[in-house]
Amino acid sequence: MDSYALLVAATLNAGTVLALASLGLLINEKVGIVNLGAEGMMLCAAIAGFATVVHTGSDGLGFVAGVAAGAVLGALFGLLVIWLNTNQYATGLALTLFGGGFSAFVGTGYVQARMPERPSFAIPWLGDIPVLGPALFRQHPLVYLTVLFALGLIWFMYRTRAGLVMRSVGESPESAHALGYPVRRIRLLAVVVGGALCGLAGAYLSIIYTPLWVEGMVAGKGWIALALTTFATWRPARVLLGAYLFGGVTMLQFHLQGIGVQVPSQFLTMMPYLATIVVLALISRNPQWIRINMPASIGKPFYPGS
Amino acid sequence: MLKLEARPQPSALWSYGSPILALLLTVVIGVSMFVALGKDPLRGLEMFFWLPISSPYQVGELLVKATPLLIIALGLAICFRSNVWNIGAEGQYIIGAIFAGGVALLADKSTGAWILVPVLLAGVVGGMVWAAITALLRDRFNANEILVSLMLVYVAVQLLSYMVGGPWKDPQGFNFPQTKTFEAVTRIPRLFDGSRVSIGVLFALAGVLAMWVFLFRTRAGFAQQVGGLAPAAARYAGYSSRRALWTALLISGGAAGLAGALEVAGPIGQLTTYLPAGYGFAAIIVAYVGRLHPVGMVFSAILMSMFYIGGEMAQSRLGLTKSLTGVFQGLLLFCLLACDTLVNYRLRLGRPGRT
Numbered sequence: 047m048d049s050y051a052l053l054v055a056a057t058l059n060a061g062t063v064l065a066l067a068s069l070g071l072l073i074n075e076k077v078g079i080v081n082l083g084a085e086g087m088m089l090c091a092a093i094a095g096f097a098t099v100v101h102t103g104s105d106g107l108g109f110v111a112g113v114a115a116g117a118v119l120g121a122l123f124g125l126l127v128i129w130l131n132t133n134q135y136a137t138g139l140a141l142t143l144f145g146g147g148f149s150a151f152v153g154t155g156y157v158q159a160r161m162p163e164r165p166s167f168a169i170p171w172l173g174d175i176p177v178l179g180p181a182l183f184r185q186h187p188l189v190y191l192t193v194l195f196a197l198g199l200i201w202f203m204y205r206t207r208a209g210l211v212m213r214s215v216g217e218s219p220e221s222a223h224a225l226g227y228p229v230r231r232i233r234l235l236a237v238v239v240g241g242a243l244c245g246l247a248g249a250y251l252s253i254i255y256t257p258l259w260v261e262g263m264v265a266g267k268g269w270i271a272l273a274l275t276t277f278a279t280w281r282p283a284r285v286l287l288g289a290y291l292f293g294g295v296t297m298l299q300f301h302l303q304g305i306g307v308q309v310p311s312q313f314l315t316m317m318p319y320l321a322t323i324v325v326l327a328l329i330s331r332n333p334q335w336i337r338i339n340m341p342a343s344i345g346k347p348f349y350p351g352s
Numbered sequence: 353m354l355k356l357e358a359r360p361q362p363s364a365l366w367s368y369g370s371p372i373l374a375l376l377l378t379v380v381i382g383v384s385m386f387v388a389l390g391k392d393p394l395r396g397l398e399m400f401f402w403l404p405i406s407s408p409y410q411v412g413e414l415l416v417k418a419t420p421l422l423i424i425a426l427g428l429a430i431c432f433r434s435n436v437w438n439i440g441a442e443g444q445y446i447i448g449a450i451f452a453g454g455v456a457l458l459a460d461k462s463t464g465a466w467i468l469v470p471v472l473l474a475g476v477v478g479g480m481v482w483a484a485i486t487a488l489l490r491d492r493f494n495a496n497e498i499l500v501s502l503m504l505v506y507v508a509v510q511l512l513s514y515m516v517g518g519p520w521k522d523p524q525g526f527n528f529p530q531t532k533t534f535e536a537v538t539r540i541p542r543l544f545d546g547s548r549v550s551i552g553v554l555f556a557l558a559g560v561l562a563m564w565v566f567l568f569r570t571r572a573g574f575a576q577q578v579g580g581l582a583p584a585a586a587r588y589a590g591y592s593s594r595r596a597l598w599t600a601l602l603i604s605g606g607a608a609g610l611a612g613a614l615e616v617a618g619p620i621g622q623l624t625t626y627l628p629a630g631y632g633f634a635a636i637i638v639a640y641v642g643r644l645h646p647v648g649m650v651f652s653a654i655l656m657s658m659f660y661i662g663g664e665m666a667q668s669r670l671g672l673t674k675s676l677t678g679v680f681q682g683l684l685l686f687c688l689l690a691c692d693t694l695v696n697y698r699l700r701l702g703r704p705g706r707t
Contacts, residue, residue: 126689129356130356130689130693132689132693133689135437140637141682143685146678147675147681150678151673151675266503269499272499273499276499312514312517313510313514316511319506320507322499323495323499323504326500327489327493327495327500330494330496331494
C-alpha cells in the first residue's frame, strides 16, 4: 500500500513539472503562438535556478532566477516571431538548440554541485494520515499552487473580459485588431508569461524534483508538454489531468523496476515518449475535432496593415 | 520606431546577404562572450576560423564532420521545402547506424569487400524505417510530425543503449556499453593516406548533384515543392500531398540513415552510446543557413563543421567546454532568422506605408 502512496506522490511531483510548462504553452497557443523552444527555456531556467540556489542557498531566489530566465528567453522569442515575423517553428527550434548549448556551457561547473538539505514539506496533521498523508500531503508547496494556478487560469480565460480578449486574439487577430486591441502586445505578454511558466517548471525540476544539474536533464519534458496542449484540446483542466497522467507514466518505470518486472530499463525509459506518440496519434485521428478546438490563428504571423 | 514594410518581391540580394550578416552577428556576440569570460577573443576566433583550415590534416577533419552534416541536411531541405517538419533526423541517423552496425557485426575474417554495400544499404533502410513511422502516423492519424519525429529521437537513443548494453555488447569490452570493433573489411574506404576523409564525401557531393537535378530539373521535384509553397495550388494541380509527405520523409530518413552508416563504419568503427553527436539537429541549421539550396548547404555544412572543431579546440586549448559549439550553432540560427526578415521586408523609420 505504501509503495502505491509513494507512486501517487511521485506522480504529482513529476506531473507538476509538465503541468507548469504545458499551461505556459497553452497560454502561448491560446493567442496563436506555438513555442517549440520550451525545452530550451526549461534547460536554461533549470541551470539558472540551480546555480542561484547553490550560491545563495535560497530556493525562493532560485525560482525567481528560473522564472526570469524563462521570461527573458520567451521575450526574445516573442520579439523575433511577433515583431520580425520570423517562422514560429524555426525560431522555436533555434531557441531549443541555443538553450541546450547555453545551459550545458553555463552548467559545466555545476555538475557535481549539491543542494543544501531541505526540511520536510509535510503539512502538519494532514501529512501524518496513513496512506493519504504520504501520497498527497508531503509535497512541495508549488505542487498545490500549480493546481490553484490552473483553476485561476480557467477562471481568467473563460470568466473575465481580459480572458475573452486573449482568446479572441488567438481565434482571429484581424478582428481583435479591428476592435482596437493591441494584438502584438497581447501576444508578446502571453509569450513572456508562457516563458516564465516554462522557466518555473525548469527551476522546479532542478531545484526540487531531481535535485541536481545534468546536461540535457529536461530530457524531452518540454516536448511532452507541447504535445499535452494538443491532447488537452487546449483546455486547462485537461492539461492538468494529462500532465499527471504523463507524470504517472514517467514514474511507473521506477515502480515497475521496484516490484521486480524483468524488462530492460531502456524500454521502461522509452515509455513516456512512446505514450506521447500513441496518445498524440489517437487524439489527432479526427482532424475535425482538432480543428474545432484549436485556436484558429495558431502558427500564423499577424502584422497589422499587411 | 522601426517599422517593417513588405517588399513587393523578396530581395535576392538579402537572401544571400542574410546568412553572411548572421554569421557576422554571431561572431560579434561570440567575441563579446570571450571578452566577458576573460579569454582572448583573437585566440577564440583562431580556434573556430583558422585552426580548422590551417593544415591539410585539419581540412580533412573538417570534411569528416561536414560529410554527415551535409548528407542529413540535403534530405532535411527536401522536407522543409515541402513543408514537412522532420526534426527527428538525429533518431533516423541513430537507427541507420544501428542497422548498418548490425550488418557490419556479421562480417568475419573471410568476408569480402562486398559487405560494404549491404552495410550502407542497411543504414539507408534503417533511417527510412524510422522516418516511415512519422510519415505513417502523420498520414493515417494526422499526428503532428514535429512531435512524433522528435519523440522518436529519444526512443532511438534508448534502443541504441539497449543494443550496445545487451544483445550486442562486446564480451571482451570490460562491460563498457559498446560492440566489438568492426572487421577492417567493413571500414568505409578512405580517399587519401594520412587523412580520415572517406568516400562519404563523394556520396555527399553526389547527393548535392542529385538534389539539384531533382528539385530544379524534374517534374516530381517541382510537384514536391508546390505543396510547401502553395497547398491550394498543389491540390488544384492534382499533386498529391500524401505522396509529397512520404517522399520527403523517406528521402530525408534514408539520407540520415546513410550518414549514420558512414559514421559508424567510418570514423567510429563500432556502435557505442557516444554515437549521437547532435548532427541531426545541427543539420537543421545547416539546411537553413544554406538557404535549403544544395550548393548553399555545402558551404553551411563546412561552416557548421568549423563550429564543431572550434568547440573541441576551445576545450583542449583554452579550457572552455565543448558545449560552446551548441551555443554558437543556436546563436547562428537565431541571427539568421532575424536577418531573414530583411529578405521580405524593408526596415523603415516612422510610420509604415509612407514614401
